Amino acid sequence: MNKKVFITRKIGEVAEKMLRENNFDVNIWPKDRAMSQREIIKNLKKENYDAVLSLLTDKIDAKIFDASPATKIFANYAAGYDNIDIAEAKKRNIIITNTPGVSGIAVAEHTFALMLALTTRLVEGDTFMRRGKYRGWAPMNFVGTDFAGKTIGLVGVGNIGSQVARMAHNGFGAKIIYTDVHPNREVEEKYGAKKCDNLETLLREADIVSLHVPLLDSTHHLINETRLQMMKPTAFLINTSRGPVIDEKALVRALQNKIIRGAALDVFEFEPALSPSLAKLPNVILTPHIASARESVRAEMVRLSAQSIIDFFAGKTPANKVN
Numbered sequence: 519m520n521k522k523v524f525i526t527r528k529i530g531e532v533a534e535k536m537l538r539e540n541n542f543d544v545n546i547w548p549k550d551r552a553m554s555q556r557e558i559i560k561n562l563k564k565e566n567y568d569a570v571l572s573l574l575t576d577k578i579d580a581k582i583f584d585a586s587p588a589t590k591i592f593a594n595y596a597a598g599y600d601n602i603d604i605a606e607a608k609k610r611n612i613i614i615t616n617t618p619g620v621s622g623i624a625v626a627e628h629t630f631a632l633m634l635a636l637t638t639r640l641v642e643g644d645t646f647m648r649r650g651k652y653r654g655w656a657p658m659n660f661v662g663t664d665f666a667g668k669t670i671g672l673v674g675v676g677n678i679g680s681q682v683a684r685m686a687h688n689g690f691g692a693k694i695i696y697t698d699v700h701p702n703r704e705v706e707e708k709y710g711a712k713k714c715d716n717l718e719t720l721l722r723e724a725d726i727v728s729l730h731v732p733l734l735d736s737t738h739h740l741i742n743e744t745r746l747q748m749m750k751p752t753a754f755l756i757n758t759s760r761g762p763v764i765d766e767k768a769l770v771r772a773l774q775n776k777i778i779r780g781a782a783l784d785v786f787e788f789e790p791a792l793s794p795s796l797a798k799l800p801n802v803i804l805t806p807h808i809a810s811a812r813e814s815v816r817a818e819m820v821r822l823s824a825q826s827i828i829d830f831f832a833g834k835t836p837a838n839k840v841n
C-alpha cells in the first residue's frame with residue numbers, strides 16, 4: 519500500500535511530483551494561508567498519514583503527535599525548526615528534518631540590504647518621494663551614516679552569519695566581531711573576525727549588531743532592555759533570525775527613546791502581529807519574513823523536504839535529520 523503524505527500548504531508542484539513518482543499518496547491543504555493547529559489536527563485525523571511536510575508557521579507538538587499516531591516523520595520546510603517540539607518528537611521516535619544550508623547567501627544578502635537601507639535612510643527617502651514631499655536637493659536631506667569603517671557585530675556565525683562576514687569583509691572592508699558558542703576559525707582567518715568574550719562586549723563595541731542565532735530557550739529575549747542599553751546610541755540592530763530573540767516591546771521603547779539609532783527586522787516576536795507602535799517608528803525598517811524568499815532557495819527547500827520523506831521510507835537516514 520502507498521504511504522500517505524500530508525503537505526500543510528502549497529509549496530510548488532515539485533514536492534508533489536517527487537513524492538508521487540516515489541509511490542506516495544499526497545494530500546495538500548488547498549488554501550493559501552497558514553493552517554491553525556486545530557485545522558492541522560482535524561486534517562491529520564482524516565487519514566493515517568505516514569509523513570507530514572510541515573512549514574515554519576505550523577506549531578507541531580504533542581497535540582499534533584497525538585492526533586496522528588501513524589506519522590513517523592515531519593519534514594519541516596525551513597532551516598529553523600523552533601516550531602517543532604523536538605524533545606517530544608524524540609521521546610516518541612518521530613523523525614524531524616529541516617532544509618539547512620540553502621538559504622545562507624540569500625539571508626546574508628537580505629541582511630546587507632537592511633543594513634545599507636538603514637545607514638542610507640533609503641526607505642525614509644522613498645516614503646518621502648512617494649508622498650510628493652520632494653522640493654529639490656537640500657544639503658541636509660536625509661543625511662545618513664557612513665558604512666565604511668564601521669564595526670559589525672555578528673551574534674552567531676553559522677552558515678548565515680559567516681556569509682554576512684564574507685560580504686562585510688570582502689565588499690566593505692568592515693571590522694567584524696562575533697559571538698558564538700563555538701569559535702569559528704574560518705571567519706577569523708578569512709575575514710579577520712574577532713571573537714568577543716561575551717555578548718555584552720560585542721554590544722558595547724559594534725556599530726551594527728546582526729542576529730544569526732537559532733531560537734532556543736537560551737536565545738529567547740537574548741536582546742532585552744538591559745542589553746539594548748549596552749549598545750551605542752548610534753548603533754543599528756538587524757534581525758533576520760527569529761523574532762523572539764528580541765524582546766520586541768523593549769526594542770520599541772529603545773527606539774522611541776533613542777537608546778539606539780535604528781533597527782531593521784525581517785522577523786517578529788508575535789508574527790504575523792507587530793508590537794504596538796513598531797510600525798509607526800521612522801527609525802525602523804520592516805520586511806515580511808522574506809530574507810530567504812528567492813526562487814532558487816524555495817526550489818531547493820521543496821526538493822530537500824520531499825527527499826527527506828522519500829529517503830526515510832527507503833530505509834535511509836535522511837541527510838537533514840535534526841533529532
Ligand code: GLV
Nearest residue numbers: 595596597598810
Ligand atoms: C526561514 O526563516 C527558515 O528557517 O528557513
